[in-house]
Amino acid sequence: MQRRITALVLLVLASGARAQGEYQQPEHQTEDQIAISYISGRFASPVTCKRKDGSVIQLEDAFVLKPAPEAGGGNSLRVTFFGIEAADVDFCYSLIERRVPDRRGTILFHYRSHNRKDLGNTDFRRSAQSGSLTYNAHEGVVQERAVGSNPDNAPARELDFDGGDSRLVVEPVQGGSDGAKLFADLDAREKPGGSGTPRRYAFRFVAKDGSEFRIYATEDARHRK
Numbered sequence: 670m671q672r673r674i675t676a677l678v679l680l681v682l683a684s685g686a687r688a689q690g691e692y693q694q695p696e697h698q699t700e701d702q703i704a705i706s707y708i709s710g711r712f713a714s715p716v717t718c719k720r721k722d723g724s725v726i727q728l729e730d731a732f733v734l735k736p737a738p739e740a741g742g743g744n745s746l747r748v749t750f751f752g753i754e755a756a757d758v759d760f761c762y763s764l765i766e767r768r769v770p771d772r773r774g775t776i777l778f779h780y781r782s783h784n785r786k787d788l789g790n791t792d793f794r795r796s797a798q799s800g801s802l803t804y805n806a807h808e809g810v811v812q813e814r815a816v817g818s819n820p821d822n823a824p825a826r827e828l829d830f831d832g833g834d835s836r837l838v839v840e841p842v843q844g845g846s847d848g849a850k851l852f853a854d855l856d857a858r859e860k861p862g863g864s865g866t867p868r869r870y871a872f873r874f875v876a877k878d879g880s881e882f883r884i885y886a887t888e889d890a891r892h893r894k
Contacts, residue, residue, distance in 0.1 A: 698790075699744075699782055699785060699792075700780070700782030700785070700792035700793045700796065701744045701779065701780040701781070701782040702744055703790065703793045704780040704782065704793060704796070704802060704804070705736050705744055705745075705746045705780060706736060707793075708734055708746070708802070708804075708839060708870075709734050709735050709736060709746070710733070710734060710735075710868075710888045710889070710890075711731065711732075711733045711888065711889045712731070712732060712733075712734070712870070712872070712884075712886035712887065712888050712889065713729040713730060713731040713732075713886055713887060713889055714729065714730045714731075714763065714851070714884050714885055714886045714887070715727065715728075715729055715763060715851065715854075715855045716728045716729055716730050716753060716761050716762070716763055716769050717761065717762055717763065718753070718755045718758040718760070718761040718762075718816065718817070719758060719759050719760055719761075719762075719817075720757055720758050720759070721757050721758065721759055721818070722757075726755070726758075727858070728753055728754070728755055728761070729753075730752075730753055730769060730772070730884065730886075731751050731889075732748060732749060732750045732751060732772075732884070732886070733748070733749050733751070734746055734747070734748050735747055735749075737777060744779065744780070745777050745778065745779055745807075746777070746778040746779070746780070746804055747775060747776070747777055747778075748775065748776045748777075748778065748809075748837065749774075749775045750772040750773050750774050750775075750811055751773065752771040752772060752773040753769065753771045753816050755816055755817065758816065758817040758818075759817045759818055759819040760815075760816060760817040760819040760821070760822050761816040761817060763851060764847075764850060764851045764854050765847040765848075765850070765851055765885070768815070768816075768821070768822050768823050769816065770813040770814060770815060770816060770822075770823050771813070771814050771815070771816045772811055772812070772813050772882075773811070773812050774809065774810050774811035774812050774828075775809055775810075776806050776808070776809030776810075776811065776830045776837075776874075777806065777807055777808050777809055778804035778805060778806050778807070778836075778837055779804065779805055779807060780802075780803075780804050780805070781803075781805060782796075800840065801838050801839060801840045802838070802839045802840075803836055803837070803838050803839075804836060804837040804838075804839070805835070805836050806830040806831075806832070806835035806836055806837065806877075807831075807832055808830065808831050808832070809830040809831070810827060810828065810829055810830065810831075811827070811828040811830065811874070811876075812825070812826075812827055812828075813825060813826050813827070813828065813882075826880075828874075828876040828880060828882075829876055829877045829878065830874075830876055830877060831877055832877065833877040834875065834877070834879070835875055835876050835877045836874075836875050837872065837873070837874055837875075838872075838873040838875070839870050839871070839872055839873075840870065840871045840873070841869075841870060841871070842869045842870060842871055842885060843871075846871070847885065848869070848871050848885030851885050852869055852885070852887065855887070867887050867888045867889070867890055868887070868888040869885070869886070869887045869888070870885075870886060871883060871884075871885050872884045872885075872886055
């Protein structure tokens with residue numbers, strides 16, 4: 670638990686610089702405003718797809734988190750899944766998933782907070798001490814379907830995020846976890862160089878009926894706004 674707390678607190682401390690620098694946000698913000706702006710960005714998880722001719726291609730399972738003030742009801746976070754674009758494939762998989770489905774849809778979340786502008790950063794840091802950040806869903810649907818033509822691919826399903834206990838839980842990727850192994854494999858395949866290690870998280874999406882899915886994803890800083 671101590672490792673989880675330390676990892677998240679360090680990320681939260683870094684969020685102050687992001688909020689004042691590249692995001693250029695007001696000096697005083699409420700906890701929910703900080704929580705939403707902090708996690709906003711484009712994230713992706715590496716995926717391998719096997720073509721019908723036996724060859725393989727490296728793709729990504731991408732989704733975007735961004736503030737949605739137009740949604741009403743206070744500060745909201747919109748998460749949009751774009752699916753996996755792959756033609757002429759039998760199936761897609763990753764180091765930790767036998768079959769990776771194509772997910773498409775949009776979910777709106779909010780972050781429960783004290784809404785104190787003078788103590789927004791303090792409240793957010795205290796929340797991070799739990800080792801995770803939880804965003805509660807208030808509407809949205811995600812459609813899952815199989816990628817490719819293999820009969821062993823997962824069946825289609827619809828996940829409802831219309832209130833209830835539906836939520837998004839964001840946690841740091843722990844050393845030795847499936848996510849750490851996934852990113853170690855990704856780093857080994859990528860060319861050296863770049864602007865340092867990107868932000869990486871475990872995203873756990875829990876639907877209204879209790880069904881869930883987890884995505885280990887890395888931020889694409891090229892699309893940061």
